[in-house]
Amino acid sequence: MKLAEALAQRSAAVRRVEQLRTRIVGSARYQEGEEPAENAAEVLAQSGEVLDELERLIRQINRTNSTTLIEGGGTLTDALARRDVLRLRHSVITAAADAASGRDQRGAVRQLRSELRILSALPVAELRAQADVLAKEIREVDALIQRTNWEIDLIED
Structure with missing residues (x-):
């Protein structure tokens, strides 16, 4: 994979984390007697997976940037x-x-x-x-x- 592709994936992952954060906040509390729009725990777990992938990409990008002449x-x-x-x-x-x-x-x-x-x-x-x-x-x-x-x-x- 080219560095530019990894940078695009990093950008997409950052956007995805922000979207998941918004969904978590929107579903973290709900009124008694109603169902939440989403299962906040599941969305929180998804965000953890995306953040792990983001960390991996950032490490690879930084390593590449620091060694590329x-x-x-x-x-x-x-x-x-x-x-x-x-x-x-x-x-x-x-x-x-x-x-x-x-x-x-x-x-x-x-x-x-x-x-x-x-x-x-x-x-x-x-x-x-x-x-x-x-x-x-x-x-x-x-x-x-x-x-x-x-x-x-x-x-x-």
Whole structure:
């Protein structure tokens, strides 16, 4: 099985656990004299099985990520960390540019010449240019990760 397939299975398992959790909560209590919609104990047992499978998948995915070398050096885990930090960095830079440009302040337009002017403490154009460079780098790292996910076989137990 390819790593990308295991990632899709992991995602499906997480969704399934959430669905089972909702069903358990909905059937955990019922009114005297009525029957619950489902047997909560059986649904709870199902969730245990899905969670065991999820743990197995996560272990295999993590093992594969930590041992798979990618082009440019480093492991797939290193690339994932790089992408996560790039996304956070992009978010911070974009938020700074938005705040400095007044984009996040609705209705903050001067009405009279006597009102105080609001000045930018940061170079908005430079921040936007940095955000563009970061966005490109995120796309490149993400493409490398996605390509690797479809090329690499999952390390099985």
